[in-house]
Amino acid sequence: MGWIIGIIGLFFAIRFWKASLVLLVLAGLLFARLDWVQDNKREEKKAKVVALSTKIAIAQSNASSDGRIWKLYRAPDPASDKLIPRTASITSDDGLCSLSVEKRIDGSELTGLKCSGIKMSDYDDIYIKFDTKDVSVRMNIEKYSDGSYLNDSDSVYISSHQYSNSGYMSYKDFISGLITANAMAIKIPSAGGFWVRFSLNNATYAINVLDLKVLSSGK
Secondary structure (H helix, E strand, O other), X not given: OHHHXXXXXXXXXXXXXXXXXXXXXXXXXXXXHHHHHHHHHHHHHHHHHHHHHHHHHHHHHOOOOOOOOOEEEEEEXXXXXXXXXXXXXXXXXXXXXXXXXXXXXXXXXXXXXXOOOOXXXXXXXXXXXXXXXXXXXXXXXXXXXXXXXXXXXXXXXXEOOOOHHHOOOOHHHHHHXXXXXXXXXXXXXXXXXXXXXXXXXXXXXXXXXXXXXXXXXXX
C-alpha cells in the first residue's frame, strides 16, 4: 500500500513541479523567518537580563542608609474627614525597592513591596532576614487584584495570612521584627535572587501609630 501512495505522490510532484517548487520556496522562507524571530527574541531577552543585572549592580554599589527613615502617611477619613494614619513606608538602601506597611480603610493589613522595573512572581517566596536573627525565614507574596493573573509584577504584597505551620514567618513576627530590629534584608525572587536592605530607623514609631491589630492578636 505504501508504494502506491509513493507513486501517487511522485506523479503529483512531477505533474505539478512548478507549484511544488513555489511551495518549497515559500516554506523555506517561512522557516527562515521563524528562526529569525526566535533568535531576535532570545537576543532581546538576553539584553534585558544584562540591563537588569547592571541596574542592580550599580544601585547596590552606591547603597547607603543615610537619610533612609520610615515615614508615616495619613489619609482623610471619608466620614469624619479626619486624617487617619494608613501607611508607614521606606525605600531600600540601594533605592531599588520600597516597603509599605498598610492598615486599609476596610480593616485589612498588609505590606506592599514594590521594585520598579523588577518583575516578581507570586509563585516564588521572599526571604526575610533581621539583623537580630541568625537565619532568614521565607514568606509568601501575592499580586494585587488587577486582572493580570498571568503576568509577573513589580508591585506585590506580603499578606497577613502566611503558612506559619509550614515554616513560613508569621505576619505578626514580621511586623514585630520591623519594630524591634535595627535593619532588615529581603531576598527578591528575580534576576537569580538578590538581597535588598532596609533601615528600620523610626520604624517603631511609624508602625505603632498605625495601631495594627496583628500585634495584639494571638497569631
